[in-house]
Amino acid sequence: MAQERKPVTTVKLQKMKASNEPIAMVTAYDFLSARLADEAGVDMILVGDSLGNVIQGQESTLPVTLDEIIYHTKMVTRAVKSAFVIADMPFMTYHGSLDHTLHNAGRIMREGLAKGIKLEGGEELAPAVKALTLAGVPVIGHLGLTPQSVHVIGGYRVQGKNSEQARKMLKDAKALQEAGAIAVVLELITEELAEWITNQLSIPTIGIGAGASCDGQVLVFHDMLAYDPDDRRKKFVKVYAEVGRAIRDGFGDYVNDVKSRKFPSESHGFKGDNEVLQYLYGSTLK
Incomplete structure (x- = not known):
């Protein structure tokens, strides 16, 4: 029997950085996917607002609500024993007053039982990061392509391609670190x-x-497992299993078996005893 892993903590993540041990992170949005990821040895699990795209079928992450993030985070944390679970703060839930931000983050921590939260943005969010950290909420920053700002940055494009953008991103990363962030996602x-x-x-x-060259990597569950077999493959994603095709084939086989009356077979049913058959039908059935 495999030895149970110790829970991943902020201290463990910092030690992994110091010892050059890569951090493996994936998204998960429900009990079973989180349990499987945790059992596989994933270090961090993100309950991402990407659920808007891959679970809800939305065109962006913007429609995802705080209640929806909390709902999915509850399922994930219920399954996880070791991985460090982070939840995204949805669009416009951390851009008002600090009280507004603290209240919303508190709900994710208290109701969803997340170990921390992730928010998108740079230096302008340093006061919020500092306030959250002082309140006991571990914060992960997110720079580069920030999906919640997709309409501002002009679409899903590679960021940091000129010196001005590069200098700004480094400045943002340092500001987040100084404010107390425990890590930064670079997308x-x-x-x-x-x-x-x-x-x-x-x-x-x-x-x-x-x-x-990053200290860790994160991929979306549905991308790395090709959950949508017809989805256009992203250049930066490595596909580790063709889950979507297997599921669709399984559904197809089921439909064919039902239509041809191959399912259910005798082995899938239950027989009553003679007393029950006599009561139901007035005679036993052969």
């Missing part, structure tokens, strides 16, 4: 910039489409 930025930022920070960087 869809150039490999050179990701390496530069990673080397400048004392907290871990978690990359997605940011190359191999």
Whole structure:
């Protein structure tokens, strides 16, 4: 029997950065996917607002609500024994007053039982990060392609391709670190910039489409397992299993068996005893 892993903590994540041990992170949105990820040895699980895209079928993450994040976080934390569970703060739930931000983060921690929260943005969010940290909420930042700002940045494009953007992103990362962030997600930025930022920070960087120099990597559950067999493959995603095709084939086989009366067979049914048959039908059935 495999030895049970100790829970991943903020201290453990910092030690992984210091010892150059890569951090493996995935998204999960329900009990079973979280349990499987945890049992596989994933270090961190993100209950991402990407659920808007992959669970709800939305075009962006913007429609996801705080109640929906809490609902899915409850399912994930109920399943996880070791991984460090982080939940996204949805669009416009952390851009008002500090009281507003603290209240919303508190709900995620208290009701969803998350270990921390993630928010998108840079230096402008430093006061919120500091306030959350002082309140006992571990915070992960998110820079580069920030999906909640997709309409501002002009679509899903690689970020940090010029010197101005690069300098701004490093400044943002340092501001988040100084405010108390425990890690920073770097999404869809150039490999050179990701390496530069990673080397400048004392907290871990978690990359997605940011190359191999980050301290860790994160992928969306549905992307890495090809849950949608017809989805266009993203360049930065490695597919580890063709789950969607297997599920669709399984449904197809089931439909064919039902239509041809191959299912259920005799082995899938239950027989009553003669007393019950006599009561129901007035005679036993052969």
